[in-house]
Amino acid sequence: MDQERVKKLVRELIIEVGEDPTREGLRETPERIANMYKEIFSGYDSDSELSVQFSEDSDVVIARDIQFYSMCEHHMLPFYGKIHIAYSPNGRVFGISKLVRLVEKYSKRLQIQERLTKNIADELHSQGVKGVVVLADAEHLCMKMRGVKNDATLSSSAFRGIYENKEEKAGIMSLIRQRSSDLPF
Missing domain, CATH: 3.30.1130.10 (GTP cyclohydrolase I, C-terminal domain/NADPH-dependent 7-cyano-7-deazaguanine reductase, N-terminal domain)
Structure with a gap:
């Protein structure tokens, strides 16, 4: 899984739902989700x-x-x-x-x-x-x-x-x- 690409896509999704990805609570969310996906999809x-x-x-x-x-x-x-x-x-x-x-x-x-x-x-x-x-x-x-x-x-x-x-x-x-x-x- 390309972690950098996942982070970019999550950032874009945050924007699409109407949020600000630079807001304090969301700033590190793309990285957290990329790390989580690496773990929860490790079965492949x-x-x-x-x-x-x-x-x-x-x-x-x-x-x-x-x-x-x-x-x-x-x-x-x-x-x-x-x-x-x-x-x-x-x-x-x-x-x-x-x-x-x-x-x-x-x-x-x-x-x-x-x-x-x-x-x-x-x-x-x-x-x-x-x-x-x-x-x-x-x-x-x-x-x-x-x-x-x-x-x-x-x-x-x-x-x-x-x-x-x-x-x-x-x-x-x-x-x-x-x-x-x-x-x-």
Whole structure:
């Protein structure tokens, strides 16, 4: 990302909305926004590092409540929430930090929630696991701040491999939605 060009464009936008970019509170805004965009759109240049795996097996691995923040590609306003990932390993498991990095890789882009969910499931499934489920629950500021101005949330899901089977899908969904306080151990 060309930081200098972003600063120039933000300065022009400030003028277009009717503000004075030389005003004390706005003087450094173009630089702050350029730095912020570099961070929040870093997913285009990131690697989820899924190639780092450990020899271990388990019937299912579930990572709940992976917090994410993304930017709606339609209005460039944030949407945010939690992603839950379940997968059935095939002799190798991923560290939880790799799953968090995978979420960041796709959430730190101009995005829609449905594609975010699909991208995460597709990349994880491409690593040879038996099955993957990704659930995303999010709030969208593009809907809260403008348009219908409603507090509704959106849930999206993606199923790959063995979890595309109706019976497997129902069982894994029940496990994902369980809270740790509800588990028998």
